[in-house]
Structure formats: structure tokens, C-alpha cells
Amino acid sequence: MRVKHKKWADPLIDAHPEAIVTKAEEVKGKWQDRFEKPQPIHLEVGMGKGQFIIGMAKAHPEINFIGLEIQRTVAAIALKKSLAEELPNLQLICGDGSDITNYFEPHEIDRMYLNFSDPWPKKRHAKRRLTYHTFLKGYQEILKDQGGVELKTDNMGFFEFSLQSLNNYGMHFDGVWLDLHHSDENEHNVETEYEQKFAAKGQPIYKLTAHFE
Ligand code: SAH
16 A cells, blocks of 8 residues: 655654654564563564554454554554554554564564565565565564464465465465455454455455464
């Protein structure tokens, strides 16, 4: 999603250092201190406007959530929504998923979500896909040994690439769904903004869950 720069975005981010981090490398290894209580930490890379991560934080008070987004204005929209909810178990980061090992200590994260990541369909852009092996290496480093990755997308090309990439990396699959919304897995599903849009058009939603060890 590309959004137009909004004038209020930077001032809002600057006004809420308790809720959103812009220099995540300074919090490396200390994320638990930013939450009300220490609990497992789940991270979404590319949260967009935050619908999923806010929904998850509401549904799972026993987990601490972090939403990461590269576009400042988009992160500011997520911030605005999250402030209205006052969730003690949610923190946001404005930052880059390719920098993730600078933001988190090894094993600091328990679970990761990649939702409707940009598919980068051109072959020469494959390195930018969030499931390219260089990204997987970063995820492996920051995740606990038992930690898992969950991915949802509407894009068959990106899904196929991700299945191959995770498999070639030696990851183990816990589940693969080619029509999430018509499966048992949907029972506790928290929908993302993109997911709602694509599902409304009748497109099937693909999902996979996998772990490294
Ligand atoms: N997860 C949301 C948004 C999907 S769009 C949903 O499902 O509705 C993909 C989002 O990922 C965009 O907002 C984009 O800015 C963000 N993004 C892309 N590359 C990123 C990166 N390297 N680090 C962090 N966010 C990224």
C-alpha cells in the first residue's frame, strides 16, 4: 500500500515515544521493558495500518505484540488506531524488516507474522521478497529455537515462492492452507485489512505456518 504523506504523521509519532519506536536498534534486547509485563513476544513485519496486530493484541492479552512498518505515514495511521485502544501488550516500530537483526537480540522473538507482503513479482526483485533466504536468516536469528513463522497472502506466485524458499532453507511446515476462509484453521483467524479486501472479491486466502528447528 502506498499512501500519501500526511502532515500530522511525524508530529504524532514524535509525541508518542511510549507507543512507537523509531530507533529500534536502541531497544535491542530490552523489548520486554516496554510492555506492562514480560510475556512471549510476537512480531508482524509489514503491519500496514495495524488492523491485524491490534486485533491480535486485543484477542491475546497473554502475548506481547510488536508491529513493524517501513512507511512512516502508514505506521502513523496504525499508531493513531492503537492509541485509541490503550493496549498494554502492543508496541509499534517504524523501521525496515531487512534491519531486523539490529532491532532484536537473538531469540528475543517467539513468533512472526508476514501478512500480504509485497509480492515483488519480477524475477529481478526476488531479493526484496520478505521470504527470500536473506530475510529467513534474520528471522531464524531473532526467533527462539521453537519459534514459528505464519504467512498469509492472496498472491499465488508469492505463496509458491515462499513455500520453495522456506523448504530450501530447511524449514519445517506445520500447516499449509489453500483456502483459509473455508477451513477449520479459520476459526480463530484475525483478518488483516488486505485479507478483508481480497476475500470480499472472492479470492482464496493462502496460509502457511512453519518453524526452523
Ligand atoms: N499486513 C497488512 C499490510 C500489507 S501491505 C495487511 O495485510 O493488511 C505490505 C506492507 O508491508 C506495506 O505497508 C509495506 O509498507 C510494508 N513493508 C514492505 N516492506 C517492508 C519492510 N522491509 N519492512 C517493514 N515493512 C515493510
